[in-house]
Amino acid sequence: MISVMVVDDQRYERLGLALMLKGAEGIRIVAQAENGREAVDALAAASGDEMPDVVLMDVRMPMMDGIDATRIITRAHPGVKVLVLTTYDQDDYALGGLSAGASGFLLKDVTSAELADAVRAVASGDAVLTPRITRKVLGRCFPSSPLASPRGSAPMHKGSFSSLTPREAEVASLVADGFSNAEIAERLVVEPASVRRYVSRILAKTGLRDRVQVAVAWVRAKM
Template sequence: MIRVMLVDDQKDVRDGLSLMLSHDPSVRVVACCANGAEALEALRALDAAAGALPNVALMDVRMPIMDGIDATRRIHRVWPNVGVLILTTYDQDDYALGALAVGASGFLLKDAPARAIVDAVHAVCAGDAVLTPRVTKEVITRAIPEAAGSRGADMFSRLPPRELEVASLVAEGLSNAEIAARMSIEPTSVKRSVSRIISKLGLGSRVQVAVAWWRSGRR
């Protein structure tokens, strides 16, 4: 069961997302919050009660009291296993793209079809990044601080050949399942490799691995 937290200041949006997700029996909405501060409070309460945390938070980027970027930053720091998927109204929103720099696993347009939203929840739960097709490498690069790729090619020279190949496929935007098919290995092996790569490079997410790869000049 994939546990989802919905964070949006508009009740009709939360209700609509909840309805979309309810059609997938493997997904369950476990919390609905009106802003980032409420989301943090809900996570603290679950943590204190030793409850099961959400696997994925669907997070609006622009909210009163605490916006999606600040909430994502804090969630990523305290509960790194909670994947955050940012929701925005247009795909060239620099504000939304900035959430990638603080640990978001990607973002979707709010008007994405229900199937795309459900698929994105599954992808983030599996450790993949989610980006709308129109988001180019240049736009992603512009959104991530220079520190994410400042060590350039030297970062990747530490990786053994197998992990280097995985990193290159992450940079192409492939999911774990797609990388596994390309390399003829199990998806669980890919997931472990991606986790090791992120740890070795000292980055925050697979999105930042992709950005660092393109900044390094590798192709």
């Protein structure tokens, strides 16, 4: 069962998101918060079943916005995944969330099924990059981002992926294109578990933190 926290300053938005996931198999809402500060404080006090696996995070909120809250949450609670939701179809919100450590970005006009699929994907370790968060956007907006460097080291360059096997490089390329493990498995005609192993090896060899960093670093290496 995937536990979810909904964070939005609009009460009806929170209720709407909760209702969208209410009937989703394997997903339950465990907490709600009306701003980033309240979410951060709630997670600091949470334990056991109260700790969510995924946080649905609005961007524009009083007290503390979703970007700052995401940065704090992902650092303090590495096991909690954040999925940024906004009504503003602008690159800076999406990229701001990703650079703060979010595992994905979606607009609030997603369907219930799309939202549930995104929650499941993020909970399983996938990054949810909407079609708009592609090579073009990453290459334009992340040239100096710290995400382009593993663990605070020098910026990634072409040689950083030289240790990958041809198959691992192919998987890294598909990750950079925003495909999920299941989609990569379908394209390569392998089991999703095999893709997860490839991704784990890519992270170990490159020293990158997660799939989002792989996507950014791959784009940087190809620029």
